[in-house]
Amino acid sequence: MQIGERYKEKCEPLLLAGYELQFVQSLKYLGVQFLASKKLKCSVDNARLEFYRSFNAIYFRSKGAQSELVTLQLFKSYCLTLNLCYMLQR
Numbered sequence: 001m002q003i004g005e006r007y008k009e010k011c012e013p014l015l016l017a018g019y020e021l022q023f024v025q026s027l028k029y030l031g032v033q034f035l036a037s038k039k040l041k042c043s044v045d046n047a048r049l050e051f052y053r054s055f056n057a058i059y060f061r062s063k064g065a066q067s068e069l070v071t072l073q074l075f076k077s078y079c080l081t082l083n084l085c086y087m088l089q090r
Helices: 044-062 068-089
Strands: 024-030 032-035 041-043
Touching: 044 068
Parallel strands: none
Antiparallel strands: 024 032, 032 041
16 A cells, blocks of 8 residues: 555555565555555544444344443443544544
8 A cells, every 4th residue: 555645656566475565545454444645544434334333233222121221331332432443543
């Protein structure tokens, strides 16, 4: 992946142990998706999607629950950790 003013320019092939490395437009490292651009850029779309997916699953399943505390604890455990990751990436 290339980052910088000439990130769209075609480069000479890079070899590692006799194999040609592939240039990509994005890559995922430790759960964070990096994008090729003029400056270092991260995408948080996947983290946002995971947050909403977790929230909707918990909310749907806890509609009949007798205790709001259980729902709140599940929300804190699963959704807020994803939200924290999302905020750190911004």
